Amino acid sequence: MRRIEFLLTIGLLILLSSNARSQHVISVGLDLTAGYSTATSKIPNALTESSSKGGIVPDFGVSFNYFLNKTFGFSSGIRLISFNQTTSGKEYYTAFDATDTENQPYERRVWAKDISEKLSLHLVNIPLHFFYKYSFNRNMALFADAGPGIFIPVVRNYSASGVFTYKGYYPDTHALLYDIPVYGFSSNVVVDSKLTLKAPLAILNVGASVGFAFAMNRYYNFVASVGYIRTVTPVAKNITPHTISNEIGSFNSFLNNGGGYLSNFSVSIGITKDILF
Numbered sequence: 001m002r003r004i005e006f007l008l009t010i011g012l013l014i015l016l017s018s019n020a021r022s023q024h025v026i027s028v029g030l031d032l033t034a035g036y037s038t039a040t041s042k043i044p045n046a047l048t049e050s051s052s053k054g055g056i057v058p059d060f061g062v063s064f065n066y067f068l069n070k071t072f073g074f075s076s077g078i079r080l081i082s083f084n085q086t087t088s089g090k091e092y093y094t095a096f097d098a099t100d101t102e103n104q105p106y107e108r109r110v111w112a113k114d115i116s117e118k119l120s121l122h123l124v125n126i127p128l129h130f131f132y133k134y135s136f137n138r139n140m141a142l143f144a145d146a147g148p149g150i151f152i153p154v155v156r157n158y159s160a161s162g163v164f165t166y167k168g169y170y171p172d173t174h175a176l177l178y179d180i181p182v183y184g185f186s187s188n189v190v191v192d193s194k195l196t197l198k199a200p201l202a203i204l205n206v207g208a209s210v211g212f213a214f215a216m217n218r219y220y221n222f223v224a225s226v227g228y229i230r231t232v233t234p235v236a237k238n239i240t241p242h243t244i245s246n247e248i249g250s251f252n253s254f255l256n257n258g259g260g261y262l263s264n265f266s267v268s269i270g271i272t273k274d275i276l277f
Helices: 002-021
Strands: 025-041 051-053 055-067 072-099 105-127 129-135 140-170 175-177 189-196 203-215 220-231 259-276
Touching: 025 051, 025 072, 025 220, 055 259, 072 140, 072 259, 105 203, 129 203, 140 220, 203 259
Parallel strands: none
Antiparallel strands: 025 055, 025 259, 051 072, 055 072, 072 105, 072 129, 105 140, 129 140, 140 175, 140 189, 140 203, 203 220, 220 259
């Protein structure tokens, strides 16, 4: 009887020891971020005295890290990332081939001045990164991660303003038509409106970050990191490279003019909790 009890005790200890060795760790975190975001688009050469700049925006996110061992693992999560961009120019001119309502070919000429666009994008980022963690001691560790992710646009607004003039030149008759609104030729049309950017349902990105984790106790850690994200597929769905405005009162976002890529450099602080299972 004692031999059986002894064997059961040894078996239980081996089972507990095996479970301890195979124990897995998931780290769940919440962080706040201050990021500088920019939108890279092809500004037409015809736009004089042009400028384009991004802005600093606050963001937040929830992270999930699955440890394969004490050093390597996979990370994911959900993060809200915002992009604010202001693009402006003094004067603009372009000409392109068009067809009127009677299917007559002509050259459409567009003049503009005092152009301004303010872009406001809010996207949910879902990354799938591979991470590395190096522990200096019980209290401090270095970590880094990198990999692809998906942006899902939730807000994609932009406001546009400018003064536009539209004329039509018919080469067959050498006629230049203007100030005929019924034919789409008007002068000094003031555009001041809020519009919605046509964006894909999902936008692929790549990102990386590096930072330090400081143990607050056995399960909780304070983390601080810097990161960078850039899209690898265009943000704008429809590309109209020839003009900012092709119809009376219309305004095509500069992201539609070619390019349309986003980048974000961020600094984050947060708290993570290790969950053992």
